[in-house]
Amino acid sequence: MEIIEKAPAKINLGLDVLYKRDDGYHELEMVMSSIDLADHLTFRTLEKDEIIIETDNSFLPLDERNHIYQAAMLLKRECSITKGVHVQMQKRIPVAAGMAGGSSDAAATLRGLNRLWKLKLSLEELAELGEKVGSDVPYCIYGNTAYVRGKGEKIEFLPKVPQCWVVLVKPRLSVSTGTVFHNLKLEQLVHPDIQGIKESIKQQNFKKMVSSLGNSLEAVTVQNYPIVGFLKEKMQQFGADVAVMSGSGPTVFALCEKRSRAQRVCNGLKGFCEEVYLIRTLNK
């Protein structure tokens, strides 16, 4: 039997850093939304007790450093599964981009193997397990639009984002999430209006939503990689309703109510960057 799972990328419509916790992590308050750009994973049981990952991306590690491997190993241990699994992944989400590609793959692995091996774990149980693989995995178990707090484990579902187009631009550089958090100065952070984003989504008010979006980590990443600020400015000049960095970066996304406007932003950005995508938000 073969099981197929889609692993969608996320964008952070809002990301606020509240304080540094005793465990060294930072307490976050975020609004996340899934977008229509996804990795595709296919799972097949192996009689031999091994985890084999194949992918069309030649830069990813395929051993225990891969989030898919970690999620599969965790579930095998938790449920005492002695069979193995073969995972085939088509990688579409840019890597180390602030779009939770690895976390979404881990979440898809937990959902996929739960079905393949008929384990009957609830999504809540999978989310709790996923926390051990990465902070964004619990959210990625559910996807869609959500208000997320803590390190990423406290999740409140929101209605779908008002209909709009998303342009993504990923400069050719990788950002280390750890370094971004290490470099931030709490007293200098800008705090976006997370409650305003939540309310505007509940009211389906696009204009109010775009005026509230923001990311506390943006200034930290822009300081080290000025190209991120440059691309954001370009998106605004080409007519984006709003442009914000996602996660710890370096991807910047623009939201546009009109498709024609999004197309203009997309065409304009192609002159500066190879990786530019025009997509929609994703809501089941």
Ligand SMILES: C[C@@](CO)(OP(=O)(O)O)[C@H](O)COP(=O)(O)OP(=O)(O)OC[C@H]1O[C@@H](n2ccc(N)nc2=O)[C@H](O)[C@@H]1O
């Ligand atoms: C910032 C976010 C927001 O969605 O997204 P991405 O940029 O990764 O997409 C995530 O919380 C990223 O979560 P995750 O990708 O699991 O982070 P990790 O690799 O565990 O973080 C690497 C390091 O960053 C620091 N870190 C991370 C998350 C957090 N809430 N506080 C922290 O201080 C810690 O020092 C940690 O050791």
Ligand SMILES: Nc1ncnc2c1ncn2[C@@H]1O[C@H](COP(=O)(O)OP(=O)(O)O)[C@@H](O)[C@H]1O
């Ligand atoms: N399945 C995976 N997909 C992407 N990256 C992975 C995966 N497994 C492990 N990684 C590693 O995780 C790191 C972060 O990648 P990714 O999850 O794409 O970034 P981000 O958290 O910024 O969205 C990369 O250094 C990458 O090598």
